Amino acid sequence: MSSFRFIHTADIHLDSPMRGLSEDVPEVAERLRLATREALTALVDAAIERAVDFVVIAGDVYDGDWRDYQTGVFFVRQMQRLAAAAIPVYLIHGNHDAQNQMTRSLRLPDNVQTFSAEAAETRTIDGLDIALHGASYAERAVTDNLVPGYPEPVADAFNIGVLHTGLGGRGGHENYAPCALDELTAKGYDYWALGHVHGAEVLAEHPHVVFSGNLQGRSIRETGAKSAYEVIVEDGRVAELRALHCDVARWAEQTVDVAAAEDFNDVFGAMRSAIEAGVEAAEGRLAAIRLRLTGTTPLHDRLLASPDMLLAEARTTAAGLGADSVYIEKIKLATDPEQDAATRRTRADALGELQRLLDEASNDADIREMIEKDVRRLAERLPHEIREHADDPLLRAAIDGDTATLIDGAGDYLLARLAAEDNAS
Template sequence: MSSFTFVHAADLHLDSPLLGLAGKSSDYAARVEAASREAFDNLIKLAIDGQCRFMLLAGDIFDGDLRNFQTGLYFIEGMRRLGAAGINVYMVLGNHDSENRFAEKLSLTDNVHVFPKAKPATHLIEDLGVAIHGQSFPRPDVSEDLARGYPPALSGAFNIGVLHTACAGSEGHHARYAPCTPEQLANHGYDYWALGHVHAHAILSEYPHIVYPGNLQGRHPRETGPKGAVLVTVDEGRLAGLEHRALDVVRWATLRVDASGVEEERDLLDLIRTELAACLVDAGGRPVALRLSIVGTSPLHARMILGRSRFRDDIETLLATLSHDIWLEKLKLETQPPAATEAIDPTVAGRLDRELVRLSKDKALDAVLESRLVEIRAKLPAGAHADAFIEQMRAEMPERAATLARSLVSEADHAPD
């Protein structure tokens, strides 16, 4: 056996639509959507510059509803560039690829090997002594354990399994497709499991290595932190190095700032500026989509709640003074008023605020909300994006209703006589 390097990536979701983002900022939505292609270009460059012998793609290259055939052509062009550099690609189709109406119609270049849907298959790279095993999803909703049908390890070879799966303990919010367990995979006899489906980078086991590279580009606020692929080095039949390389173009970040004890808004803005510094360093110069939460028990609570729009404008102004490209995706005010203040606040605004909090938690409101959501859902097309939209509305509507009521009272309070 010789020494060689390969790259393992998954969940490219090229040109994936971004739920709700266009309604908040069409400019940023366009930038993030374009970022999936730029991250893909970074992946191709990594493989070529790193002189990789091959690339593994563990599913969900495309999104479930590929809206533009040009997306497929863009992928083919990337594969052609790899072929020109002598790099073969071994890929499985994931749940999104299997429901995609264009994926199977693409004429891929000769260096791309797609594993079949009917049963697992093996590709042998003889000069490297590598055996790569895999199976594509035969349909979007695979509930059976595909890994159990993978062939035994080939003796004397470095064995790799390429699998799109929700491995037990790592599923998170992802659907439990092709379920398996880390123990099961570790006992299968392979040297490396190249997994896909879960969008967070994770190493579930070492020797044998069971690895999720995560997706290439974060698409929404749950997908924070560096996103990219894994560069793997093998020396004389043993894994000698594994490095996660950040390839994302836009970075999503969540920041929680504790406003406890802060009495002046200018001091709170200074605190936000200070705590944002670490996020900006981590982003490495990339544009940042920021979800900011203000928490803690603060004397500023009522002022921020009643003047939410003005406070957001102040934060936007703060971000504009920084040298980094930052977009405030969402501001969440999760503070609490000091107990003493709440007890002695006899004003109309104080009593109203407490009543709004009580109503937002009322079970009767939940029933009304659910009935309205059922009506809305019946008018939407079937699909995961519609389900996600309903979940987002379910989570945000009580807070939005309370915020609207507060803002109306605030406007009435400041209206001229």
């Protein structure tokens, strides 16, 4: 059996809207918006430079409805570059592709072969003993197990299954095209090129079952290095998997322990160290960083009352490191006060009175009903994208109708503001 190499990628989500961007740093925001295009360009560059025999895309080239037809045009141009290098592409449509009507009408170059959505089918490659088996999604939510419908392996060939699957809801993703790992390994294929789950993972070897992960992180939920795989096959067996890091921006959440901080200058110094560590971890790429401040500290109240100042200081530090190297997405405060609620409750001042009122509010059915009614009305008016992806604890609590968390969180903020003003006077 011959030897060859191919690239396995998935979940490109071309022109996906980056979440968590601020227009305070417009040049960085624009770079992040173009990151999925640059990542795909880098992938095509790698395929041509390495002279791979073919490319496999395991679904979700796009990100649902295109906001601009140029999204499709850009993908076609990248596929034309591969065509000029005589590199074929084998593609299945995933749930996001199926959502887009224009995906079906887009004319792709002849080197791109798209698997049918009617039934799983087999494609072979001239001159190589390779059989690829795959099925596209006909609609967004595929709830049937597709694996039983995949063809039997071709004898004396290296068999590759291409599948877009949640594999049991792995990584918190929707469990589309559900199946089990042992079903895949028992199919008789040599390599399963999987898509849909955005974290790269090799689930089995010989036969290989592999999620390539997505090509470019798109928000703080998709941290760390992102990649495709170059698969090297020798004498009919996978000899090596090489990660191809095509991402041009890397998201990270950096923990900043401020327990030992005596003043804000100490906090700023700790934030700077965390930012520098994030930049180093990005390995020359744009670092998109969220700072998470932790620790029990007497500064808790002042920190909670000063979010804008903290963010401005962090972005000033980032600007000093170079506008092309780092972007501060958010500062998340997860510190704890030295004085807990039970201690505040016993105080005879305004802080103690407010704590007692908040305790009563949490247990007052009329107040809870009023908050639930008003907050629910506001939450229902939020755009779907915000409702789906909100990660701020209070906003998430409002959307989910978690009144207890909402009262506790709002109370913590009010207490911190009062305590900060009291300390400043």
